[in-house]
Amino acid sequence: MAPQPPTAKPFSITPLTRKIASFVEFSPVEIEVLENLQSTTRLVRRNREIVSEGRNYDTLFVLLDGIALRSRILRDGRRQVLNIALPGDFIGFPGCFFESALYSIPALTDCVISPIPFAILVGLFDRQPRLAATIFWSFACEAAMYAEHLIDVGRRSALERVAHFLLELLTRLQVIGLADERSFRMPVTQELIGDALGLSVPHVNRTLRQLRQDELVRIEEHVVILQDVEALAALADFERSYLSLFRLPALVAQS
Amino acid sequence: MAPQPPTAKPFSITPLTRKIASFVEFSPVEIEVLENLQSTTRLVRRNREIVSEGRNYDTLFVLLDGIALRSRILRDGRRQVLNIALPGDFIGFPGCFFESALYSIPALTDCVISPIPFAILVGLFDRQPRLAATIFWSFACEAAMYAEHLIDVGRRSALERVAHFLLELLTRLQVIGLADERSFRMPVTQELIGDALGLSVPHVNRTLRQLRQDELVRIEEHVVILQDVEALAALADFERSYLSLFRLPALVAQS
DNA sequence: CGGTACATTGAAGGGGCTCAATCCACGTGG
DNA sequence: CCACGTGGATTGAGCCCCTTCAATGTACCG
Numbered sequence: 001m002a003p004q005p006p007t008a009k010p011f012s013i014t015p016l017t018r019k020i021a022s023f024v025e026f027s028p029v030e031i032e033v034l035e036n037l038q039s040t041t042r043l044v045r046r047n048r049e050i051v052s053e054g055r056n057y058d059t060l061f062v063l064l065d066g067i068a069l070r071s072r073i074l075r076d077g078r079r080q081v082l083n084i085a086l087p088g089d090f091i092g093f094p095g096c097f098f099e100s101a102l103y104s105i106p107a108l109t110d111c112v113i114s115p116i117p118f119a120i121l122v123g124l125f126d127r128q129p130r131l132a133a134t135i136f137w138s139f140a141c142e143a144a145m146y147a148e149h150l151i152d153v154g155r156r157s158a159l160e161r162v163a164h165f166l167l168e169l170l171t172r173l174q175v176i177g178l179a180d181e182r183s184f185r186m187p188v189t190q191e192l193i194g195d196a197l198g199l200s201v202p203h204v205n206r207t208l209r210q211l212r213q214d215e216l217v218r219i220e221e222h223v224v225i226l227q228d229v230e231a232l233a234a235l236a237d238f239e240r241s242y243l244s245l246f247r248l249p250a251l252v253a254q255s
Numbered sequence: 256m257a258p259q260p261p262t263a264k265p266f267s268i269t270p271l272t273r274k275i276a277s278f279v280e281f282s283p284v285e286i287e288v289l290e291n292l293q294s295t296t297r298l299v300r301r302n303r304e305i306v307s308e309g310r311n312y313d314t315l316f317v318l319l320d321g322i323a324l325r326s327r328i329l330r331d332g333r334r335q336v337l338n339i340a341l342p343g344d345f346i347g348f349p350g351c352f353f354e355s356a357l358y359s360i361p362a363l364t365d366c367v368i369s370p371i372p373f374a375i376l377v378g379l380f381d382r383q384p385r386l387a388a389t390i391f392w393s394f395a396c397e398a399a400m401y402a403e404h405l406i407d408v409g410r411r412s413a414l415e416r417v418a419h420f421l422l423e424l425l426t427r428l429q430v431i432g433l434a435d436e437r438s439f440r441m442p443v444t445q446e447l448i449g450d451a452l453g454l455s456v457p458h459v460n461r462t463l464r465q466l467r468q469d470e471l472v473r474i475e476e477h478v479v480i481l482q483d484v485e486a487l488a489a490l491a492d493f494e495r496s497y498l499s500l501f502r503l504p505a506l507v508a509q510s
Numbered sequence: 511c512g513g514t515a516c517a518t519t520g521a522a523g524g525g526g527c528t529c530a531a532t533c534c535a536c537g538t539g540g
Numbered sequence: 541c542c543a544c545g546t547g548g549a550t551t552g553a554g555c556c557c558c559t560t561c562a563a564t565g566t567a568c569c570g
Contacts, residue, residue: 070402072402072406074406074410074492075492078410079410080405080406080409080410082402082405082406093395093398094395094396094398094399094402097392097395097396098395098399098496098497099496100496102399102402102496102497103402122384122388125380125381125384125387126380126381126384129377129380129381132380133377136391137352139394139395139398140348140349140352140353140394141349141352142398143348143349143394143397143398143401144349144350144353144357146398146401146402146405147325147327147337147349147357147358147401149405150335150337150401150404150405150408151327151329151335151337153405153408153409153453154335154408154452154453155329155333155334155335155453157525158525158526189547189548189549190548190549190550191547191548197409198408198409198410199526199527200526200527200528201548201549202526202527202528202529202550202551202552203525203526203527205549205550205551206526206550206551208549209550237329237330241353241354241355241357242353242357412557413557413558444515444516444517445516445517445518446515446516454558454559455558455559455560456516456517457518457519457520457558457559457560457561458557458558458559460517460518460519461518461519461558463517464518
């Protein structure tokens with residue numbers, strides 16, 4: 001599905017564990033608990049919904065493999081893609097904390113997910129506070145992505161938006177070892193980009209052409225190549241701190 | 256600052272307590288713990304910053320009185336207002352969970368705030384899991400507001416955006432007893448609305464004029480009157496469930 | 511009385527949309 | 541092996557929503 005991760009890890013380590021453990025040093029016991037949380041798995045086929053807007057859930061899910069979207073369809077058919085869920089992400093926040101899910105989560109590719117009942121998650125706060133705090137933090141990180149996305153759509157031009165969108169994807173995929181220095185593989189259609197950024201398909205097309213002509217981005221056969229990451233970051237005013245500079249270590253040490 | 260709350264409560268109850276207790280039935284002990292969290296207060300003057308982007312914090316804050324903004328200023332001076340913080344809201348999520356705050360939080364009016372150290376918040380998960388879960392949920396609610404805001408800016412017209420924005424404010428203010436059936440008092444400038452919704456000031460002006468001509472909204476002397484809430488909700492496709500229909504009771508019962 | 515903050519209005523322009531046609535790769539069934 | 545359908549990319553023409561720039565009005569305030 002993507003380039004191999006740069007660092008080899010034991011095959012039993014899931015993307016969630018890898019992501020979370022890349023920030024905090026966990027004990028073997030904590031790692032084991034974390035892995036056990038993900039022991040039940042389920043396969044969801046491409047284009048089916050992992051979560052459906054309006055239905056009621058009493059589990060969260062961890063996305064173990066594949067890519068999913070969080071999206072809302074408006075009455076008149078317009079669609080807004082809120083976010084893209086990558087391996088290691090929790091699915092169901094914040095929607096699942098409501099009586100009925102606020103958004104749908106369709107699988108963009110075949111997905112392997114692992115349900116985590118609320119009750120277990122809540123119990124974690126007692127028995128594994130460091131783990132709980134880490135999971136808790138990951139929700140804060142997701143909220144920060146929404147906020148950053150909001151700035152994107154509210155105050156940036158189409159060119160800046162697309163650049164920012166691709167840079168965020170690159171950075172997030174790098175964290176979980178699914179992207180190399182400047183490229184990644186993902187079935188991003190222009191319709192998807194448009195629905196994420198509030199643009200029409202024709203205009204996404206023209207914007208991508210512009211980026212191609214400026215030799216900044218190439219998309220070929222579902223492989224996205226950011227030819228000049230520096231220039232793109234300058235263009236989009238991209239600050240990666242909201243994806244990495246979190247203060248979990250301090251938080252956890254205090255508890 | 257606004258119409259009187261519809262239900263009389265003991266004067267010692269803070270807006271946070273009132274808001275949280277409106278969803279879940281708490282014991283007297285829990286109420287007391289919740290109140291004690293807010294025993295230290297600080298006054299922040301209008302136009303000063305409660306939180307400054309880039310600085311480091313080890314407390315969250317509860318907004319006890321007044322109105323604050325969460326916002327980001329881009330390099331070229333464009334501003335995006337992410338959200339409006341009302342009495343009873345937590346301030347500092349998600350920004351304060353990062354090494355340096357991601358956004359600034361300027362006080363729109365004089366504000367009374369109460370700092371809550373991270374350490375205490377984390378400790379709460381042990382000793383008062385119901386309270387902790389409730390606070391936890393309020394973060395989910397905030398994330399949902401970001402997502403809803405994103406849909407607004409990404410896929411709705413200026414008219415729909417303004418209508419949705421005002422409806423959300425009305426609903427949130429009603430929850431804390433600061434709005435009556437169809438109006439509230441708040442110093443919303445057209446610049447603020449524009450920066451929240453990704454619109455220019457002149458266009459906000461024209462949009463408001465349209466709403467006024469259609470006899471849907473009047474803004475006079477900082478008092479916002481939604482003359483026809485039903486029609487506005489239909490226009491904006493406003494669904495209040497993301498502000499109220501949360502499933503905390505079930506969550507807490509399980510723990 | 512001048513300064514500041516905000517609302518209002520007009521003119522002109524552009525960024526992005528809508529509508530529509532075309533093209534291409536791919537899969538599927540006859 | 542070809543015909544056909546489908547999903548997606550691409551391109552063009554026309555236009556409109558919203559922006560930018562600029563001027564004016566109007567409170568309020570030290």
